[in-house]
Amino acid sequence: MSKYNVAIVGATGYTGSELVRILINHPDVNITAITSESRKGELFSDVHPQFKDIFDLTLIGIDDLEEEGLDLVFLALPHGVSMDFVKDNHHKSFKIVDLSGDFRLSSKAVYEAWYQKDHHFEQGFDQTVFGLPELYRKRIREGRLVANPGCFPTSAILALAPLMKEGIIDKNQITVDSKTGVTGAGIKSKPNTHFPMVNDNFSAYGVKSHRHTIEIQEIVGKYANSEATVLFTPHLLPVDRGILSTTYTKPTREISTPELEKIFREYYENEPYVRLRSDLPNLKQVRGTNYCDIFTTYDDRTNTIITISVIDNLVKGAAGQAVQNMNIMLGLDETSGLHISPLQP
Amino acid sequence: MSKYNVAIVGATGYTGSELVRILINHPDVNITAITSESRKGELFSDVHPQFKDIFDLTLIGIDDLEEEGLDLVFLALPHGVSMDFVKDNHHKSFKIVDLSGDFRLSSKAVYEAWYQKDHHFEQGFDQTVFGLPELYRKRIREGRLVANPGCFPTSAILALAPLMKEGIIDKNQITVDSKTGVTGAGIKSKPNTHFPMVNDNFSAYGVKSHRHTIEIQEIVGKYANSEATVLFTPHLLPVDRGILSTTYTKPTREISTPELEKIFREYYENEPYVRLRSDLPNLKQVRGTNYCDIFTTYDDRTNTIITISVIDNLVKGAAGQAVQNMNIMLGLDETSGLHISPLQP
Amino acid sequence: MSKYNVAIVGATGYTGSELVRILINHPDVNITAITSESRKGELFSDVHPQFKDIFDLTLIGIDDLEEEGLDLVFLALPHGVSMDFVKDNHHKSFKIVDLSGDFRLSSKAVYEAWYQKDHHFEQGFDQTVFGLPELYRKRIREGRLVANPGCFPTSAILALAPLMKEGIIDKNQITVDSKTGVTGAGIKSKPNTHFPMVNDNFSAYGVKSHRHTIEIQEIVGKYANSEATVLFTPHLLPVDRGILSTTYTKPTREISTPELEKIFREYYENEPYVRLRSDLPNLKQVRGTNYCDIFTTYDDRTNTIITISVIDNLVKGAAGQAVQNMNIMLGLDETSGLHISPLQP
Amino acid sequence: MSKYNVAIVGATGYTGSELVRILINHPDVNITAITSESRKGELFSDVHPQFKDIFDLTLIGIDDLEEEGLDLVFLALPHGVSMDFVKDNHHKSFKIVDLSGDFRLSSKAVYEAWYQKDHHFEQGFDQTVFGLPELYRKRIREGRLVANPGCFPTSAILALAPLMKEGIIDKNQITVDSKTGVTGAGIKSKPNTHFPMVNDNFSAYGVKSHRHTIEIQEIVGKYANSEATVLFTPHLLPVDRGILSTTYTKPTREISTPELEKIFREYYENEPYVRLRSDLPNLKQVRGTNYCDIFTTYDDRTNTIITISVIDNLVKGAAGQAVQNMNIMLGLDETSGLHISPLQP
Structure with a gap:
């Protein structure tokens, strides 16, 4: 060929x-x-x-x-x-x-x-x-x-899509707290990517206004034939590569961790680049690769679904x-x- | 003397x-x-x-x-x-x-x-x-x-106390997404603090079960003569010192960023170790010191109050x-x- | 097959x-x-x-x-x-x-x-x-x-072998100053690989006594059918992977940078995993790979040959x-x- | 007053x-x-x-x-x-x-x-x-x-001065292999201080031509009323602050580690900011302070004096x-x- x-x-x-x-x-x-x-x-x-x-x-x-x-x-x-x-x-x-x-x-x-x-x-x-x-x-x-797709949206949408599609979460109470490596800011040096500004440091940025907010919101909404409201807060990690997104959503019906895992399994079991994890994933476990690793759990004390996803922002992202x-x-x-x-x- | x-x-x-x-x-x-x-x-x-x-x-x-x-x-x-x-x-x-x-x-x-x-x-x-x-x-x-106080609670309670005391947030919808440096785990080496495990890496830990959850929840509740439910998720940063907590709360009445800033100012203006920030704080700006820097803002698009605080976990923490x-x-x-x-x- | x-x-x-x-x-x-x-x-x-x-x-x-x-x-x-x-x-x-x-x-x-x-x-x-x-x-x-071969020896021997074989350096004045990532110490956590000990830090270790000293010395000697004396000082970098060795040797006859480069080229031009560099190499340029990148130069002011090599200690090393x-x-x-x-x- | x-x-x-x-x-x-x-x-x-x-x-x-x-x-x-x-x-x-x-x-x-x-x-x-x-x-x-003084010269001269003054080393065989944090390059971001270029990385720079070479050489010579030739190679560490200099010199008479330590002690015992160390120093042990920590030893196998000094480049440097x-x-x-x-x- x-x-x-x-x-x-x-x-x-x-x-x-x-x-x-x-x-x-x-x-x-x-x-x-x-x-x-x-x-x-x-x-x-x-x-x-x-x-x-x-x-x-x-x-x-x-x-x-x-x-x-x-x-x-x-x-x-x-x-x-x-x-x-x-x-x-x-x-x-x-x-x-x-x-x-x-x-x-x-x-x-x-x-x-x-x-x-x-x-x-x-x-x-x-x-x-x-x-x-x-x-x-x-x-x-x-x-x-x-x-x-954008890097943050890739990590967030994969974490939210099954929940949205199943219609089991409040579509207007979606919080995405994301943390990214510096390569997301590109190859050009800027004051905020100067090594001594980032090293051994951490901060939020683009609060309330980051462009990926609307990308996440539109796609998860559209995918569920619905409207959605997404709060997205990015933070800058002192690492090269990788995004970890911690998403908090509110179930609209009774749910449990095993059921959540089952839903994610059904959505992603044939996907070559989504790995469902029963332990907490970290950035290096996907570094350099096209994988998105996802962990999901239900916290009954606060009635919240927590889903954590990791990708390499330069690869799957x-x-x-x-x-x-x-x-x-x-x-x-x-x-x-x-x-x-x-x-x- | x-x-x-x-x-x-x-x-x-x-x-x-x-x-x-x-x-x-x-x-x-x-x-x-x-x-x-x-x-x-x-x-x-x-x-x-x-x-x-x-x-x-x-x-x-x-x-x-x-x-x-x-x-x-x-x-x-x-x-x-x-x-x-x-x-x-x-x-x-x-x-x-x-x-x-x-x-x-x-x-x-x-x-x-x-x-x-x-x-x-x-x-x-x-x-x-x-x-x-x-x-x-x-x-x-x-x-x-x-x-x-514990390190995470110090960062979270200072970010939440004025909101609780004023009674302007839903006491059962408090999400604290925290990120800490490794010194929080103590001086003893463990597999999860081995340099190649942490460096250039990032992960959540203690999801749903970290002991500081109850400390935050009890104190913010007690301070407001009330009950509260707090969701707390810690993450491990590849840095030595510092905690940044991003808190998400829901206002129970109309609010604005200037009003939020005013409330925080009234609570903390005479405090020697709380600095209210109009820009986003980072860990190094308090490194080695007893300061807690706090940024607060209201996102009307999602009707959420976002408050970000930073401390040095070994000092103010x-x-x-x-x-x-x-x-x-x-x-x-x-x-x-x-x-x-x-x-x- | x-x-x-x-x-x-x-x-x-x-x-x-x-x-x-x-x-x-x-x-x-x-x-x-x-x-x-x-x-x-x-x-x-x-x-x-x-x-x-x-x-x-x-x-x-x-x-x-x-x-x-x-x-x-x-x-x-x-x-x-x-x-x-x-x-x-x-x-x-x-x-x-x-x-x-x-x-x-x-x-x-x-x-x-x-x-x-x-x-x-x-x-x-x-x-x-x-x-x-x-x-x-x-x-x-x-x-x-x-x-x-050991990781340090791989980096040092490849930097020294052509000079030794050609017989153009003093075999008893060989100084190898090496800097390694932490993975060289293995997967097991120890006090000296605890993240806060290594992060944002740097030190020498094993001065005068590191086992790789004798490995380098024996091999470069044997390869030149000769005896040699090698001084080797390892240092621990706050990085995961990679060794950079800076070697200092004394020419026994007149030499120039172009001639040095020619010698290295002749030795290594058909080698799939040695890349001769005219600019200064860094660790990430070989990260994850089997390459050894080598830079060599002659300093006439001090009559010294400086050769710098980098490898990934877990791969070529x-x-x-x-x-x-x-x-x-x-x-x-x-x-x-x-x-x-x-x-x- | x-x-x-x-x-x-x-x-x-x-x-x-x-x-x-x-x-x-x-x-x-x-x-x-x-x-x-x-x-x-x-x-x-x-x-x-x-x-x-x-x-x-x-x-x-x-x-x-x-x-x-x-x-x-x-x-x-x-x-x-x-x-x-x-x-x-x-x-x-x-x-x-x-x-x-x-x-x-x-x-x-x-x-x-x-x-x-x-x-x-x-x-x-x-x-x-x-x-x-x-x-x-x-x-x-x-x-x-x-x-x-310059930052590198401070670290190197303090390591060499007693040896020069005592006249016990070959003044034309002085090798200084230094490693510095990124703040030495100043507060302005440049391509080579972009976080992803420095993080988890390491390289030499300014080989044979760094300006601090002549500063070290002139001062150690002048201090010993003599001429000297100094080879100086700086390297860039993925750390914020600190310089570690490893110096290699050749004794001109019989020497031992205890005698070396005695010489350094006599030179520096009343100095408030020089600490003589019997163990190997690291950067963080002087971070934020005006100390220069020095370790010295004689390697009889190679007939070399190795002296290692650390400073905070922004403080003592x-x-x-x-x-x-x-x-x-x-x-x-x-x-x-x-x-x-x-x-x-």
């Missing part, structure tokens, strides 16, 4: 280098092009020296991207930049997995309210599938444009999920190229 | 070394004895080498503790051990600040249910004052036996608060010896 | 879990057994939960190891324990890669002097090949018993190199199963 | 905030002004929020600095900026402690060669005293302009030493304001 050809547009960031890390061992796919406007002409391993002697393609400008024979493009571009590429290329023969937030929400209006940015391609919202395979596998299979989506879109085995074991310790 | 004489019983752990760190610069107090059963006869700086040439008292056994002239004893003993010292010494001439959990709860029955341990001195519960100066300063002043209590009990300036600035970075 | 069958004796430590991580993706090998005396009967993923749903073999006792059809055994046992397995099994039909230090040195006498332990199988020293493929590939190919040795011993492609990209960040 | 008045010129960086941390508890000194060009008009606690309610002076521009009544100025300015202030103010009535590198070296020529910058005030070199009290206390006492110098210059007790115990853990 000849391999599929894919390109990575915007390969100098963390999601770009993660896509390369995964795809170079993928048996069914060739990376035929990687682009960067700021560093075109340089070797990939000049930008990401860990790839020396492993992957040495030269970065090209987006205008030099050869479309012929191209099967799929990953957009690893900043929010607000992706939309222009999509606008110009949505009618081309290649499929697109967009890792930015530009097409994850329901409409231009919602996007502009939460991203504080104009949106240039309103039609894109209709053409896009939200790329969370556990919820929308069928649509992804047909999709030509997939919006890869970005590049790994993008490859999973690609596998589905290209008709490949969904796990192809994703047989990676956690790097623990 | 002659100085007061104090002893530290159980000086080989982290709270013991923190008490020494603070007290050796205290202008009104002498450390006259430090005890340890396992390492008696050794120099303090053999156990804690950072104190070489700074503090070189020899550790003695508790049986060799000279009571004459002793004004106050700090008990830095494990839970379950403190109670025996108190039982044997509560009638002596010296006062006691107990840093363990043995007398923080309301009764022997509650203690035994949550600590899974027999309690040997039931009468102690009546004689004890809960040593949170911001709530119980007057009683501490009269107290002869003060139970120094243990040794610093113990010295603050000692100052009050001995009639000293409450801030004496506690003029320490945060070590940031 | 049918696969080879291998067993891991002592699979509960870090080298055991790393062997599994690598071998489960190896195309030519099956793990047929994993052993542990302390945890036999348990699932591998009970001991290493990150492997849940990935690798779920049950740990067996060593006495239950089925020898028939077994092609190779990895010994991931502590020093002093391996030797007994080797003594009892060196004549069996399977080959052995011993990851302990029991057969790396030249003789029983040297071993006993540096390891402060009796050695029970003196004949083993003659039968053993030192498993550093870059130096001893041919002998490894014929070997039935391979002593997998242990399990990865063991698999590389296995590949050679079994006649497989040397890189089989080792196509792993660095986890950076 | 009325207090001395001091100003901090350039108070927005780490050395500025450390000077404040120390000086606000100093019994003999008032901070009367703090300056910043970029943030003048703001409160100090806007820039360094940890000082909220502790120190709330407003930053002023340097042109608004009131000279009358000013006793001493700390220059916490970048290299290349300090020299202009000194040029304009060296004849004023206040004394100056310059924390930059502008006047530490022997001459304009040497400075320009190693700093790659023009020097505008050549006469300053003659008027300056190198502010290492352990070597130059007398001159500091008379000095009006003191160049506060910067602000603490500056206060120590100020105390000497103003005729105060040298330890005034510096009674700070290590923050360990």
Whole structure:
């Protein structure tokens, strides 16, 4: 079988280098092009020296991207930049997995309210599938444009979806307390990612206003054909990778821990990348991999369902999920190229 | 003025070394004895080498503790051990600040249910004052036996007390999501504090069952002359020191962020160790100090009050608060010896 | 082609879990057994939960190891324990890669002097090949018993071997200043690996007496048919994985940086796991992989050759190199199963 | 006694905030002004929020600095900026402690060669005293302009000075392998101080060319009335604070560890901030303090003297030493304001 050809547009960031890390061992796919406007002409391993002697393609400008024979493009571009590429290329023969937030929400209006940015391609919202395979596998299979979910939303939605779908929780009392590693902030250094600011430290950020709030809220609502209200508070951990989300919800009927576990088992038992845990999961148990590990329990003292999920924000929260989506879109085995074991310790 | 004489019983752990760190610069107090059963006869700086040439008292056994002239004893003993010292010494001439959990709860029955341990001195519960100066300063002043609050409870109660007292939140919908540094687990190495288990990692622990749950719940309830139900979930951070608690509560009447800030200001404006913050606090901003920094806000979208507090678990969460209590009990300036600035970075 | 069958004796430590991580993706090998005396009967993923749903073999006792059809055994046992397995099994039909230090040195006498332990199988020293493929590939190919090198020695010897072989450095003025991650100390928690002891901290250890000193010294000497004297100082980094060794040597003739680089290039240009770097390498650039990255330079101001090497102590310094040795011993492609990209960040 | 008045010129960086941390508890000194060009008009606690309610002076521009009544100025300015202030103010009535590198070296020529910058005030070199009290206390006492030593040089020179002065080591075979925390790079975020670049990572930098090389070499030479050649290699640790320097030197006569210890004892026994250690020191044992802890040993196998020193780069390596110098210059007790115990853990 000849391999599929894919390109990575915007390969100098963390999601770009993660896509390369995964795809170079993928048996069914060739990376035929990687682009960067700021560093075109340089070797990939000049930008990401860990790839020396492993992957040495030269970065090209987006205008030099050869479309012929191209099967799929990953957009690893900043929010607000992706939309222009999509606008110009949505009618081309290649499929697109967009890792930015530009097409994850329901409409231009919602996007502009939460991203504080104009949106240039309103039609894109209709053409896009939200790329969370556990919820929308069928649509992804047909999709030509997939919006890869945000990292926090991936962790939160997988923790909430069974509860929402079953209709057993109060849809307006959903609290998601999330903690993320620093790579979620991107490869560019900023004052708040300066090592002495983060190391041995911890804080909340984006309280009440983080953009992923609306993404979680819209998707869990839509998935349950309902409205929902989600409170989401992110915190910054002194770790590289990983998100742990602790979700608190209120049952609308009598429930027990075993029943909760049964519900989650029924939803996820055939899912290759959701692992239900009876013990408490930690970040390193999924590090470098596409797994989402989930623990759920009912606290009768406070009548609360606590569900804890962990992912690697750069893998299941970005590049790994993008490859999973690609596998589905290209008709490949969904796990192809994703047989990676956690790097623990 | 002659100085007061104090002893530290159980000086080989982290709270013991923190008490020494603070007290050796205290202008009104002498450390006259430090005890340890396992390492008696050794120099303090053999156990804690950072104190070489700074503090070189020899550790003695508790049986060799000279009571004459002793004004106050700090008990830095494990839970379950403190109670025996108190039982044997509560009638002596010296006062006691107990840093363990043995007398923080309301009764022997509650203690035994949550600590899974027999309690040997039931009468102690009546004689004890809960040593949170911001709530119980007057009683501490009269107290002869003060139970120094737990680290998580200190952070959570200070975040919740004004809301409870004002009666503006639903007392049965209190969620405390806390994140702590590893020193909270003590100086003894265990599998779950092995560096490669914690570093670059994060997890929840003690879900639904942590002992500090009941301490928070009882105190915030009692302070508001009411019952309360508190959900408390601790998490382990890859940091040495510090607790950040994110609390979620539901208002029982209309509220706004400015009004919340006003309430907190009224409660805490004369408190030397509570700093109200209009920006989001982080752990290092209080590291090494007795401060509790608090941020509060109202989210109208979800009708939730979010209050975030940070402390250094070994200082305001243990040794610093113990010295603050000692100052009050001995009639000293409450801030004496506690003029320490945060070590940031 | 049918696969080879291998067993891991002592699979509960870090080298055991790393062997599994690598071998489960190896195309030519099956793990047929994993052993542990302390945890036999348990699932591998009970001991290493990150492997849940990935690798779920049950740990067996060593006495239950089925020898028939077994092609190779990895010994991931502590020093002093391996030797007994080797003594009892060196004549069996399977080959052995011993990851302990029991057969790396030249003789029983040297071993006993540096390891402060009796050695029970003196004949083993003659039968053993030192498993550093870059130096001893041919002998490894014929070997039935391979002593997998220590982690520090791997990093130091690869940095020194070309200089020694060329005879261009003073063999009695070799200084190796090494810095290692904590996993080098094993999976068992100890006071000096307690998180608050290591985090945000740094120290030297084993000064003048670390066992790897003699391993480095003997091998670099032997490789150059000469005697050598090596000064080796290890330090403990607050990181999980990785060793960086900074070596200082004195040239015995005129030299320049370009000439040094040429020498290293000639030695290593066909080596799949040595990457010569013109910029300064860091630990994460090899994390999770079998690479050793090397930088070399000549400082004419002080007449010193500085060579800096980095490895992942658990991979090129242990399990990865063991698999590389296995590949050679079994006649497989040397890189089989080792196509792993660095986890950076 | 009325207090001395001091100003901090350039108070927005780490050395500025450390000077404040120390000086606000100093019994003999008032901070009367703090300056910043970029943030003048703001409160100090806007820039360094940890000082909220502790120190709330407003930053002023340097042109608004009131000279009358000013006793001493700390220059916490970048290299290349300090020299202009000194040029304009060296004849004023206040004394100056310059924390930059502008006047530490022997001459304009040497400075320009190693700093790659023009020097505008050549006469300053003659008027300056190198502010290492352990070597130059007398001159500091008379000095009006003191160049506060670099952080690496402080750690290295204290480790080497006794050996140099005694003339027992080969002055041209001095190797200093140093490891520093990230605060040494300043408060400004840069790509190489981005958290995911440093965390769980380690690398060398500035190999052969770091500016502190010449500072160490000149001072240890001058102190021994001799020439010296020093090889210095810095490395970047994933820690906030602290420098550990491992120095390797060659004895020129027979020596032993006890004799070495005796020599160091004789040099440093009355020094308030040098602690000789018989066990191996670590960074946290001096964290936040003005101590330099030193361990020395002789390795007869390799005929090498190994001396290991640790300091807090922001305290003994910067602000603490500056206060120590100020105390000497103003005729105060040298330890005034510096009674700070290590923050360990």
